[in-house]
Amino acid sequence: DTGVSQDPRHKITKRGQNVTFRCDPISEHNRLYWYRQTLGQGPEFLTYFQNEAQLEKSRLLSDRFSAERPKGSFSTLEIQRTEQGDSAMYLCASSAAELFFGEGSRLTVL
């Protein structure tokens, strides 16, 4: 499978716990994006990378959210001290020209 893969696909956690999501983009894609999507809404921008450089981060993103792409390949998105409002689908996409999305990681915070 040469598409964008995300792991885990589902995560249920208790409020206050930390969670980490991983995204493996299409190998030759230098741009990688993280989005969050809640029911009935379009994807909301979180952050994006060009190679290993994090070029932009949403002002809406609190300090509890951090993302890395250490070698310009896979990326991780960590949420610390999760809150119920963090429950959403977290989408990763990669691009060279066309945009390709992963299946998403669904987070439920109890």
Add this chain to the structure above:
Amino acid sequence: KNEVEQSPQNLTAQEGEFITINCSYSVGISALHWLQQHPGGGIVSLFMLSSGKKKHGRLIATINIQEKHSSLHITASHPRDSAVYICAARGVASGTYKYIFGTGTRLKVLA
């Protein structure tokens, strides 16, 4: 007001009907994507446009840069076209490839 607006938000059509979904944006863009998301499914890119018109099967996408408007048309609609259709605008500022998404149009095609 969102920088990328779609209309309608919801659309129900009978099988075979011609469908149009509209996207208007207020920012300068370098490209616009039309995406499809099935219920519980991932997002698939249908088109990437920077000018003019593209066609793929029963789907046609057009963009008017001067009017900051794009449309997605579905000819001879089918129940399997039922999905959420999202337009995403890619920023024009130098060096940026950030996308701004519309909230989506939920299409239901009835048999």
